[in-house]
Amino acid sequence: METLRWRDGRLELIDQRRLPLEFEYVACDTAAQTADAIRDMVVRGAPAIGCTAAYGVALEAQRHLQAPRAQFDAALEHSFAVLAASRPTAVNLFWAIERMRQCHAQMRGGTTLAEAAALLELARQIAADDVEINRAMGRHGAKLIADGARIMTHCNAGALATAGHGTALGVIRSARDAGKRISVIANETRPYLQGARLTAWELVQENIPVTLATDNMAGHLMQQGRVDVIVVGADRIAANGDTANKIGTYTVAVLAERHRIPFYIAAPLSTIDLAIADGSAIPIEERDPAEVTGFRGLRWAPEGVSVFNPAFDVTPAALISGLITEKGVIERPDAGKIRALFGN
Amino acid sequence: METLRWRDGRLELIDQRRLPLEFEYVACDTAAQTADAIRDMVVRGAPAIGCTAAYGVALEAQRHLQAPRAQFDAALEHSFAVLAASRPTAVNLFWAIERMRQCHAQMRGGTTLAEAAALLELARQIAADDVEINRAMGRHGAKLIADGARIMTHCNAGALATAGHGTALGVIRSARDAGKRISVIANETRPYLQGARLTAWELVQENIPVTLATDNMAGHLMQQGRVDVIVVGADRIAANGDTANKIGTYTVAVLAERHRIPFYIAAPLSTIDLAIADGSAIPIEERDPAEVTGFRGLRWAPEGVSVFNPAFDVTPAALISGLITEKGVIERPDAGKIRALFGN
DSSP: OOSEEEETTEEEEEOTTTTTTOOOEEEEOSHHHHHHHHHTTSSOSHHHHHHHHHHHHHHHHHHTTTSOHHHHHHHHHHHHHHHHTSOSSOHHHHHHHHHHHHHHHHHTTSOHHHHHHHHHHHHHHHHHHHHHHHHHHHHHHHTTSOTTOEEEEOSOOSGGGSSSSOSHHHHHHHHHHTTOOOEEEEEOOTTTTHIIIIIHHHHHHTTOOEEEEOGGGHHHHHHTTOOOEEEEOOSEEETTSOEEEETTHHHHHHHHHHTTOOEEEEOOGGGEETTOOSGGGSOOOBOOTHHHHEETTEEOSOTTOEEOOBSEEEEOGGGOSEEEETTEEEESOOHHHHHHHHHO | OOSEEEETTEEEEEOTTTTTTOOOEEEEOSHHHHHHHHHTTSSOSHHHHHHHHHHHHHHHHHHTTTSOHHHHHHHHHHHHHHHHTTOSSOHHHHHHHHHHHHHHHHHTTSOHHHHHHHHHHHHHHHHHHHHHHHHHHHHHHHTTSOTTOEEEEOSOOSGGGSSSSOSHHHHHHHHHHTTOOOEEEEEOOTTTTHIIIIIHHHHHHTTOOEEEEOGGGHHHHHHTTOOSEEEEOOSEEETTSOEEEETTHHHHHHHHHHTTOOEEEEOOGGGEETTOOSGGGSOOOBOOTHHHHEETTEEOSOTTOEEOOBSEEEEOGGGOSEEEETTEEEESOOHHHHHHHHHO
């Protein structure tokens, strides 16, 4: 299973809106189509969005191979802008666009043909690196998981949220591969049900025992002693360790603190935004009310009701037991420890 | 709107499974049908279940009016048993059955005709009392609600959960009627969506501003300072104040404590079970996994996933700012204060 792949000059994405009922790829030919796919959540998950955006730029370069340099450059600038406007919270998107922009700056003295090839090669490298980074995170994180652990996770930070292996689910996969007999509690993650649809599906495919719970069962399950450790992903981490992740993560973190259950964030360095001092400055996307008033075609809320639909929330660093990165585990992350991570 | 009503010798219940898409009554002619309606959640909410069960006994008495006394008595005993087996957590069910049983004990020396009339009269009285009790609770509770308050509630503790006015929503209605400009955040309350379907519907009907949120937004909304006070109902309260209520209530209470937001339970004395010392002894109903893997005909979880579906959780008394009853508000409830409530 490849969450995203380059095939015959097109970007193909698993259509995650239809999982687990249908498994099919949709193709993108332009940066604008790629941005739509990100906005509409054909693809989601911070690392996967970054990889997708990189390929979106590469697509646009391929489309304008034969164009005069000025037109080629304008097309690339347009692709940076349209992709950056697709979703506001996950910083990996902006990180990937920035890497593509730097490549463009280096290559613009040469031919468009050479630059388009370099951009495609960089997009491929970003995706390949993502898998390697996730495997490194998995190795570091697996040491935190005891044999027999019952692991709660929220949303989907799996292979589907990355170019492969996953961040939080990467830790879980690596723990299983290390011979640990683990089981997972997947919070369903309303409104978009990434836990029920995507995490449950990934784990069933992997034969890792998984139990689905509604989000509001988290407190009860912890109170009953049925959760040993929590591992989730991240969409943006501020310089002090405050972490934006899927709505509901903060609630789980507060419950974990009350029940003295370790709460880990698994995320690559590309999710850390040193330009933001703390979580209060992370932009939180507000999505369509229709996601809350029902699901797919089925509406269950009455007409006339208002709706909250923030897609993310911010967990303060003080509630985070450790940050699992490709460079190792940062226990009790803070500004100093995070700065040191980039200093090496 | 009457949640339950006696009409032409039958018990009629609003079919709450279909709300808010359809508004219609279903009729019960026997105690067994009434028990099925409770189990299938045609009617739900602890006080409403109690009133419904009382009418279920009255139905069986009416059905056997002409029967010999032994057969009449057997039919009543059967009705007590079948109704008591419908749902395990809400104590009002057992309280109402016990009142009907006491009436039966008093009347069994007389004619079946007189007893059937007395049982029906008692069921009517239990329902009428419930509305009065809710209005008294509303008066006491409204004093706790500030002008302009943004009130979070979980599940539906409204007119639909009672014979009328509601417990938690009764407090909200009474606050509005007292001239306070309030607004409500309704947690959708997965898996059965009583908040999205029933609470939102009741409040829209009453022109009380209501905003729907998924359950996992509760922490974020409190963190953002958007919640002033929380009022919920209860299904069973132990002698020490530990309170069983709809799954997710405990999570909300933990979040409320962290954010220093007052957390109130609104419940009649009939919800208090002095026979149970603390919350650990309250039976928690586990319901059908299909409620979690989808909604109505729509399934979104993959085959092969296990499911948790506890219908209730227990909030320890230490997290409860006050218990709003028909006899007044018990701040920081404990065993002594609750005992005193029954001593008067």
